[in-house]
Amino acid sequence: MKFTLDLGSRTWRVSWERAAGEVARGGARGGGSPRLSSPRPSLRGSGLPLALALPLCLSGSRDAQALTDRGGPSPRRPGARQPAGQRTMEQTYGEVNQLGGVFVNGRPLPNAIRLRIVELAQLGIRPCDISRQLRVSHGCVSKILARYNETGSILPGAIGGSKPRVTTPNVVKHIRDYKQGDPGIFAWEIRDRLLADGVCDKYNVPSVSSISRILRNKIGSLAQPGPFEASKQAPPQPALPYNHIYQYPYPSPVSPTGTKMGSHPGVSGSTGHVSIPRSWPSAHSVSNILGIRTFMEQTGALAGSEGTAYSHKMEDWASVNRTTFPATQAVNGLEKPALEADIKYPQSAASLSGVGSFVPACTYPASNQHGVYSASGGAYLAPGPPWPPAQGHPLAPSGASVAMHSGELAAAMTFKHPSREAADQKRPSPGTKASGALGSFQGLPIPASTA
């Protein structure tokens, strides 16, 4: 069943399948391959009453009771995916998982939720409780926490695109030079020299096979590189060593060249996607992301004009893509994005926060957040503790940007396990962030409504 939700200016089509107590369909589950055993009941062990399992955008409404049809968009059903054209007409829609949370298949959870997951984990809340609390699958919670523990970042990886080429013209030129200087040089020697000469580093040095291919295809007979060889030269491309891209993980979405930037309808020029690097090498380190503005802050900054300047399309979420990896040359990868974030999302200093330590860049324009999770906007997002406390809370700049349903807040608190608290405080934090500001959960202003 396709369920249409009108959430303010957005219309949502929400599939509702199992949260109402349906049994997962065998062979049609959202996750794994069909397995032989019988499906488990949904909400297994969730401990959530059905009403809680309903997304907030639905809960309490009689519509929620009607959302039992299976015909809605779902990853396993035809119609789960709309043609792009249709999406643009109808915008897009979320789906509802077994816990009642809204998600968009294939798209990362909003950073707010990711941040919340980490926050709650640092508060000692068990992943299973976080899962229920935020209505995110436990696998996702597990993944996000694991990633955070590993990389220090809550950010999703870069989606789409392809690995930047390492055989830039500059590299080819050097290879040619090496070969010309020593026709008997081996590919592995060239590789070593590329490293030794600083032409490449370990992250972007071509493989031996690549070098061999270059020698064979691009350089060929060095003595007479005919026009054919010349014509086979790689097209001019920015000398953007792979490592340069990923070394500075949070480049500005504004391309230095101004070309091909993710731009969205209604979004002024540069807002589209903020590039987050793929992890080759991992760029999710805390040190790389500290000081970067967050979408949360931007959300706060935009709160006043929300819904006007930014597209409501869900596609406009911050997709964390490679696409807009700009050449962050010559600019500190940490600072430049922040500076440009200022440009993009003017905001008062008061709205700055330390959540940047988790969310390096604005990947989720505010309106998108609302667009996708808004109903749930409140549903999902509970204001977290000031993080770091001294810098004010990233999620609640002036209490305006990230709203939270009061019921959720209460629920959030109920998931706190006091008995674990002491032990958890001893637990090394994945990052350097101070937790323990639990009281600030309740100290934050809670907007009455998120709609």
Added chain:
DNA sequence: TCCGTTACGGTTGAC
């Protein structure tokens, strides 16, 4: 009951 793992369908963007 919890949670790590994994298949799956989906999205994305470079090529």
Added chain:
DNA sequence: TAGTCAACCGTAACG
């Protein structure tokens, strides 16, 4: 411009 590819995503279920 459309198709392909390979990365990522979150879900759901297994174990």
